[in-house]
Amino acid sequence: MKTDILIIGAGPAGIFTALELRKKGCRKAITIVEKGKAVEDRHCPKEQTKKCVNCRPNCNITTGFSGAGAFSDGKLSLSYEVGGELPSLIGEQRAQELIDYTDTIYLDFGADTHVEGADETEEVKDIRRRAISAGLKLVLCPIRHLGTEKAQKLYLDIENHLREQDVALLLETECRNLIIENDACLGAEIVLNGREETILAEETIVATGRRGAEWLEELCEKHHIAHTPGTVDIGVRVEVRNEVMEVINRVLYEGKLIGYPKPFKNKVRTFCQNPGGFVSQENYDGGLAVVNGHSYKTLKSENTNVAILCSHNFSVPFNQPIEYARKVGELTNMLADGRLLVQRFGDILDGKRTWQKELAQSNVRPTIPDAVAGDITAAMPYRSMLSIIGFIQAMDAVVPGFASSETLLYAPELKFYSNRVKMDEHFQTNVAHLHCLGDSSGWTRGLMMASAMGVSMARELLTC
Numbered sequence: 001m002k003t004d005i006l007i008i009g010a011g012p013a014g015i016f017t018a019l020e021l022r023k024k025g026c027r028k029a030i031t032i033v034e035k036g037k038a039v040e041d042r043h044c045p046k047e048q049t050k051k052c053v054n055c056r057p058n059c060n061i062t063t064g065f066s067g068a069g070a071f072s073d074g075k076l077s078l079s080y081e082v083g084g085e086l087p088s089l090i091g092e093q094r095a096q097e098l099i100d101y102t103d104t105i106y107l108d109f110g111a112d113t114h115v116e117g118a119d120e121t122e123e124v125k126d127i128r129r130r131a132i133s134a135g136l137k138l139v140l141c142p143i144r145h146l147g148t149e150k151a152q153k154l155y156l157d158i159e160n161h162l163r164e165q166d167v168a169l170l171l172e173t174e175c176r177n178l179i180i181e182n183d184a185c186l187g188a189e190i191v192l193n194g195r196e197e198t199i200l201a202e203e204t205i206v207a208t209g210r211r212g213a214e215w216l217e218e219l220c221e222k223h224h225i226a227h228t229p230g231t232v233d234i235g236v237r238v239e240v241r242n243e244v245m246e247v248i249n250r251v252l253y254e255g256k257l258i259g260y261p262k263p264f265k266n267k268v269r270t271f272c273q274n275p276g277g278f279v280s281q282e283n284y285d286g287g288l289a290v291v292n293g294h295s296y297k298t299l300k301s302e303n304t305n306v307a308i309l310c311s312h313n314f315s316v317p318f319n320q321p322i323e324y325a326r327k328v329g330e331l332t333n334m335l336a337d338g339r340l341l342v343q344r345f346g347d348i349l350d351g352k353r354t355w356q357k358e359l360a361q362s363n364v365r366p367t368i369p370d371a372v373a374g375d376i377t378a379a380m381p382y383r384s385m386l387s388i389i390g391f392i393q394a395m396d397a398v399v400p401g402f403a404s405s406e407t408l409l410y411a412p413e414l415k416f417y418s419n420r421v422k423m424d425e426h427f428q429t430n431v432a433h434l435h436c437l438g439d440s441s442g443w444t445r446g447l448m449m450a451s452a453m454g455v456s457m458a459r460e461l462l463t464c
Contacts, residue, residue: 011067346405
């Protein structure tokens with residue numbers, strides 16, 4: 001098989017590379033290889049079973065056309081300050097211009113025109129004053145919220161549009177390896193309809209998302225693709241009543257706060273806040289269960305959930321941050337019999353596990369019914385746990401009630417994008433004709449920045 005441009009992974013980065021190429025009139029042959037299903041075939045059995053059935057071979061929440069992010073919440077961060085380190089590679093002004101442009105594409109495909117948290121009001125200033133007093137930094141970021149169900153419709157329209165534009169979509173097709181000879185990428189080895197095939201390409205783009213970060217790291221080692229261990233995020237997802245988050249939900253929709261709590265002063269931040277949302281489970285390779293959260297446009301719960309992530313940067317001789325985070329997750333899963341672990345914040349401070357009957361007596365009821373009550377601190381690294389506790393206590397000064405004894409913490413919340421591929425500003429690796437985009441590259445974190453990186457990649461290909 002032959003193609004001009006081969007894209008491995010049908011997440012936002014890969015999708016928007018193809019979209020922009022066609023939009024600018026490029027008629028080269030484009031092939032997208034994706035191990036998951038089409039949008040219309042992605043359904044989670046948990047909607048009926050009420051518990052995770054650990055789908056095989058792939059989790060429909062994390063894998064498939066549009067990637068994991070689109071099926072969790074569908075929030076587009078419209079500021080270059082949020083979404084990863086891409087601005088340090090291509091420049092802040094260029095990154096913001098790309099985000100603004102990419103946003104218009106989302107609007108063309110039906111994204112909600114309303115933007116949350118865009119106004120600098122007196123209430124925002126009051127939140128910032130309280131954050132400063134607590135030793136935290138408030139990062140203002142306008143949010144365009146697609147909503148889980150609306151995101152699925154939007155990406156289905158994009159999928160159909162790409163088909164109409166003669167982009168070949170090889171879905172439920174696994175990429176096994178890259179073909180690299182004489183320091184140049186010639187294409188990839190895939191498994192199509194159960195048969196091993198080879199695709200030769202002029203340019204190959206790997207955009208496999210957080211789901212494929214570990215796979216890409218293995219390829220980097222195997223083929224000597226220049227990369228460096230980056231940051232790994234280990235944390236929890238916090239769930240509180242909507243009443244506690246009422247002001248931030250109304251004024252900012254998503255409050256992005258950053259702190260460096262003592263004694264370790266690791267960076268700790270909030271991520272992916274879901275007003276009236278639901279805690280969810282995702283499954284990765286090897287059956288690893290991790291926690292996430294999403295919110296719908298119409299269906300609402302009585303709770304708000306938000307991730308609290310502690311960033312870890314490792315130095316020599318250690319160079320396996322993804323494996324480190326995975327081991328933390330596996331240990332947590334072991335304590336929860338393969339599921340998510342939930343614990344009340346007050347029980348953590350009291351040094352005791354949480355029991356299922358105690359959850360039933362609390363004001364905050366879990367929005368994920370099959371999470372197992374237990375002891376997160378038995379699996380979470382000391383450094384991470386102490387940093388998270390300090391951050392939650394600081395958050396209480398900004399959001400009174402956030403550190404309530406009934407506040408729920410779910411684990412493990414892990415972000416697998418720590419391996420950072422070395423590239424120049426044109427996204428060229430040390431292997432000729434090979435480019436790496438999106439969260440798996442280590443340069444982006446989230447839907448919008450990954451989408452914008454795809455747009456930028458397309459423009460680079462148009463000039464070569």
